Amino acid sequence: MKHKNILIGILLIALYLAVYAAIGTGLIAPYYQVNLYLMGINIIAAVSLNLIVGFTGQLALGHAGFMAVGAYVSAVLTLKLGQPFLPAILAGAVCAFVIGIIIGLPTLRLTGDYLAIATLGFGEIIRGLLVNIDYVGGAAGINGIPKLTNWTWLYLFTLLTVFSIKNFVNSTHGRACIAIRDNELAAETMGINTTYYKVLAFSIGAFFAGIAGALYAHYFFLIQPATFSFMKSFDALVMVVFGGLGSITGSIIAAMAVTFMNAALINFGSLRMIIYALLLVIIMVFRPQGLMGTKEFTLKHLFRVKEGGSS
Amino acid sequence: MLATKRLTKTFGGLAAVSNLDLELQQGELVGLIGPNGAGKTTVFNLLTGVYTPTEGDIILEGKSVVGLKPYQITARGMARTFQNIRLFNSLSVIENVKVACHWHSRYSLAGALLRLKSCVNGERQMQENALELLEMFNLAEKKDEPANSLPYGEQRRLEIVRALAAKPKLLLLDEPAAGMNPLETKDLMELIKKIRRLFGLTILLIEHDMSLVMGICERIYVLDYGKVIAQGTPEEIKNNKRVIEAYLGEEA
Secondary structure, eight states, X not given: OHHHHHHHHHHHHHHHHHHHHHHHTTXXXXXXXXXXXXXXXXXXXXXXXXXXXXXXXXXXXXXXXXXXXXXXXXXXXXXXXXXXXXXXHHHHHHHHHHHHHHHHHHHTTSOHHHHHHHHHHHHHHHHHHHHTOGGGTGGGOEEOOOOOOOXXXXXXXXXXXXXXHHHHXXXXXXXXXXXXXXXXXXXXXXXXXXXXXXXXXXXXXXXXXXXXXXXHHHHHSEEOXXXXXXXXXXXXXXXXXXXXXXXXXXXXXXXXXXXXXXXXXXXXXXXXXXXXXXXXXXXXXXXXXXXXXXXXXOHHHHHHHHHHHHO | OEEEEEEEEEETTEEEEEEEOOEEOTTOEEEEEOSTXXXXXXXXXXXXXXXXXXXXXXXXTTEEXXXXXXXXXXXXXXXXXOSSOOOOTTSBHHHHHHHHHHHHHOOOHHHHHTTOHXXXXXXXXXXXXXXXXXXXXXXXGGTTSBGGGSXXXXXXXXXXXXXXXXXXXXXXXXXXTTTOOHHHHHHHHHHHHHHHXXXXXXXXXXXXXXXXXXXXXXXXXXXXXXXXXXXEOHHHHHTOHHHHHHHHOOOO
């Protein structure tokens, strides 16, 4: 157990340093760097959405709305109020968390399709509000946000997201959420406060979506309400379903794969979306439970493959 | 221990339960029987807070529990099983039991997110408690299997173990013998006796299997069309004319 943790720690530091060096020496060209950053942001968005949709079983389609909150709050703080980056990110995340609670309390009484539509509506409301607030530039959005997101911040926040959510789902609190997904009535009669846990999972997911939004804003230095449209929520949902509902590592792999796929298909022009959609259809037909199902990819898997290969 | 006073639940114009007065003494094992659709499960849903009564009161240990949410009622000392099995299917056997430990042994959320000592210790404590219960009911060997991979009879047993993990004072069993063969039913009878011996619980039991009801219940309430039509010891119930009518129809 101890050995395993040390090994994971070493691997993570090695990955950080390797990419850091690769960026520094120009091994990763600026064009590819964009995708690297998108990968990190997508991982945060997908893993946090998986907590809501995959583990707690609440089909929410407003994730981009929370990203928008994080992006706008943090951008206003750094650009207009001159605050440092870290407090700005955290403020964006906390705002998303609070709005998650406010939205979650009334909407999480709903289930299934109804919840999906309600949260979809919420995402559009956020967008509509932003278009009409002149202070944040209306439809033109905020331009010239300082480019503060670097590899170190991105990596740190990706790890923070993944490990916080992993710890959460492996605790009694996370188990309560999974119990709600499996059988809400049984969970409630076994002493689980289902409303509390649904809202909690929803707002924790919103918190990390806020972080993803803040990182996004400070990398692309331009945010517009249109950036956080329904399509962005949908992208995150695709990654979650593709990776497996209830698998954190699945979401990570899917977020990387989808980002990579989008980048690789860019040369195909207008065919891109068709190929992308086709790939998704194929994956869903042959692997409806997603890449990982509800299982996690562990080091054990890796070693088993290696042992199998060498023998 | 438990008393209901003029408990009534109507769905639209239909009175599923009307003016029900139940009374359970500490440590009793009471059966609730009646033909299909008599309102037995509705009574359980009322007791556990799934439904809110239209009228009447439910008193658990001297305090009314009407209007409380199911999870609050669990914390007052009531746990149940379901007529149709409701396990958490994607969780393992032991995790199912641990879910029921949540309300009385959970640790802080911050501890969980940061995986602090409180979380590690709390998890270990829960694991030990759950394992102890599983060992008591011969399910320890299968602790890491998914709950839905167990054979039917063991799934029923796991539901009972899960209910016990919620540390109830009053246990409600909704048709625990449903779908069981005579041999399994006999085992179940032993199991229920064992639970009473070890935990000293008060038990209210819905059942269709008469051998089970007559074999272990000390007192029986008979429900028909939402009303109590008879109550008494198994002997009295067996010879009660109204009960026979309700089950077999009137003599021609």
